[in-house]
Amino acid sequence: MNATITASQLASDLAGPTPPVLLDVRWQLGGPDLRSAYEEAHIPGAVFVDLDSELAGPAGAGGRHPLPDPEVFGAAMRAAGVSDDRDVVVYDGGQGWAAARAWWLLGYSGHPSVRVLDGGFAAWAGPVSSEKPEPVPGTFVPAPGGLPSLDADAAAGLARSGLLLDARAGERYRGEVEPIDRVGGHIPGAVSAPTTENVTEDGTFRPAAELAERFAALGAVPGADVGVYCGSGVSGAHQVLALAVAGVPAALYVGSWSEWSRDAGRPVAVGPDPL
Structure with a gap:
């Protein structure tokens, strides 16, 4: 599984004969979309993708960021130039959560080659642009199921x-504390593993060996049955990405706590933590 790419490698790939499709998915939880930041400066050729409207469906019983309708998602990706036979690189402002959501969703939808820019836009030292590109429309058609996912019952069972x-x-x-959802706490049996501990101070991932050691201490090793959830399926995607860097496949509970906590039953x- 493709996972991450460094800024220097991305610069090299963009200068090559078949540059990757570049998606800018800068986003902030609870705030306005960051399209204005994209319009001010982005990596040349990048197309802006809005997490809330294109990488998620409407908030509701399925949580704050449920899976988007495949037709809506597919149309957004094709408009951005995404095709099955062309590599895709996604980046956000540096936290990595939104980029990981795009990485996971494209992989779940069947795209074979997607990477996240490690460190995001903050790590990019190359030229920037304010010009909006006009990509040739892509041909990508989502085929859900390319990566493992969990619903609420499966998450409960896995715990x-x-x-x-x-x-x-x-x-x-x-x-x-619970600043967003109806009630605080966790799914019974779940183990605490904050996403923030996967990265260094500059927002880039810790070395794969360090991540593998961290996850092994929690019981997440190759061959184990591992799942992840978060608040609404965004930072959890970043955890799945970190696990992929460490060589451990994991399923994502997309609805996460925002879905689980809505159900009083x-x-x-x-x-x-029980550990």
Whole structure:
């Protein structure tokens, strides 16, 4: 599985005979979209993609960022120039969460070659542009199921029979604070593994060996049955990406806590990690 690319390697690939399709997915939780930041300066040739409207469906019973309608997602990707036979590189402002969501969704939808710019736009030292590109329309048609996913029942089962990682901050996992969702806490049996611990101070991923050591200590090793959830399937995608860098495949519970906590019939656990 393709995972990440450095800024220097991206610069080289963009100068090559078959440059990748470049998607700018800068995004901020709870704030206005960052299209204005894209319009001010972006990596030349990048097309802006809005997470809330193109990488997710309308918020509702399925959570804040449920899977988008395949037709809507496919149309957005084709308009950006995405085709099956051309590499794709995605980047965001540097946190990596939104880019990982695009990476996961494209992989889930069957695209064979997608990478995330490690460190995002903040890591890019090359030229920037304010010109909006006009890409040749692509031919990509989503075929969902290319990466493993979980619904609420499967996530509950995995927390009992395998390993379900909670990618949110520890205080949200423990139920000490809950700034967004109906109730605080975590899925019973889930293990706390904050996404923020996967990266260095500059926002780039820790070396693969360090990530493998971190996840192994939690029980996430090659061959294990591993799943991830977060608040609404965005930072959880970043955790799946980090696990991929470490060589550990994992499934994503897209609805995550925003779906789970909406259902008053679902059990909620609070308190420290059982590990």
